[in-house]
Amino acid sequence: MTDLISHEPATGCELWRAPIGDVDGEVAAARAAFPAWARTPLEERVAILRRFADLARERRPAFADLIARETGKPLWEAGTEVDTVVNKVEISIRALEERTGTRELGAGAALRHKPHGVLAVLGPYNFPAHLANGHMVPALLAGNAVVFKPSEKTPASGEMLIRLYHEAGVPEGAARLLIGGPDEGRALSSHPGIDGLLFTGSARTGLALNRQFADTPEKILALEMGGNNPLIVWDADDLDAAATIIAQSAYLSAGQRCTAARRLIVRDGDHIALINKLNKLTDRLIVGAPHDEPQPFLGPVIDNDAADALTEAFLSLVERGAEVIRPLERLEPDLPFVTPALIDVTEVGDRPDAELFGPVLQLVRVSDFDAAIAEANATRYGLSASLVGGDRALFERFWTSARAGIVNWNKPTNGASSAAPFGGVGLSGNHRPSAYYAADYVAYPVVSTMADKVEGTITTGLRP
DSSP states (O other), rough: OOOEEOTTTTOEEEEEEEEEOOOOHHHHHHHHHHHHHHHHHHHHHHHHHHHHHHHHTTHHHHHHHHHHHOOOOHHHHHHHHHHHHHHHHHHHHHHHHHHSSSSSEEEEEEEEEEEEEEEEEEEOOSTTTTHHHHHHHHHHHHHHHEEEEEETSSSHHHHHHHHHHHHHHHOTTTTEEOOOOOHHHHHTTOOOOOOOOEEESSSSHHHHHHHGGGOOTTSSEEEEEOOEEEEESSSSHHHHHHHHHHHHHHHHGGSTTTTTTEEEEEETTTTHHHHHHHHHHHHHBOOOTTTOOOOBBBBOSSSSHHHHHHHHHHHHHTTTTEEEOOOOOOTTTOOOOOOOOOEOOOOOOTTOOOOOOOEEEEEEEEEEHHHHEEEHTTOOOOEEEEEEESHHHHHHHHHHOOOOOOOEESSOOOOOTTTTTOOSSSBBBSSSEEETTTTHHHHHEEEEEEEOOOOOOSSOOOOO
């Protein structure tokens, strides 16, 4: 049997290995466990998931260390990911009650919600615990069984997540781990034994899933697919603060956040002082391994394939006429460390509308604010957008016009709260926002009209 192997991006060393899983067997186990888990009283499911949160909190050092080694992100950032895993439980309990709780409708009618059944979860590598957990905690609370296939690039983090569920008391059949690559992912998503799929990942895969599920409207499909996110800086009084927001938006997590800023939009002529500030700050950003001291601001991207793809995309923009302000450089030939890059693409007429998933920021100079909004919306995506500077009236103008599910003012494009809905429009999703609104797609409403005894009368339309 073939093993799946996980390597540390920062060292290239083998971190973990396990055999490829059996899709049919995992789905069958979840299907068998679903009825009993769905019948488990909600109070008991809540108590079990709270024990899971307690265990994740207790294991924070070990869990953060594993995430940092497997993704390459700094240890401090991996610790914040474990914190989001912990906090997701209480947030999901509140969301379940608020959005899918029982409601008395009057006249003997009531609204309740049922779980779908067996839900497949396909997780990404950039937040291998947080984003998968953001699907699975709401799904398990609602009474679904789940089959989780973590990214083939971060399976060890996914395994630890499932192990903590089981240790907390989630039945082993109700939370299954499928180890595998793209083939296993395709087999799971098309399996007749699942009742839906919850996905976070690339637009290419999301589009393929959307086409696949077109023939199965009876199955729920929730897609979160990233963005080509704009950040406009306009009439900002504090350029140092603006530069900090830009760097955080574009370079945090080595640019491997779906909400990362990909395009910096500025007024032509006013940008020079801002870019000088940004360059000085970026010079100070430490690129390093997860456990380096002092701690780095960003680590490597996930692997050499990702680093090569970023390099090719950057060089393609240069060939099209873009002006390099900060080059994208490989710090080590055999490891995926890349430097934060800034490139002026204003004169590139055939600029691709693509999510460059790494620390590459594209500068676009425009003449006025109408042109800035037009550039911000010049994308098939629509996840996150931010305005830095201006007054409340300018922000309201931006908010009204921006095509995105997250629209911020004087804040980064990233760092969205798990206590709010998370999703976007266009190629960023299929109108199934996650985070606080995940409760909506893990259960379906059932309305009942009820009476304590059998009653029935017909008073009109009868012959004597």
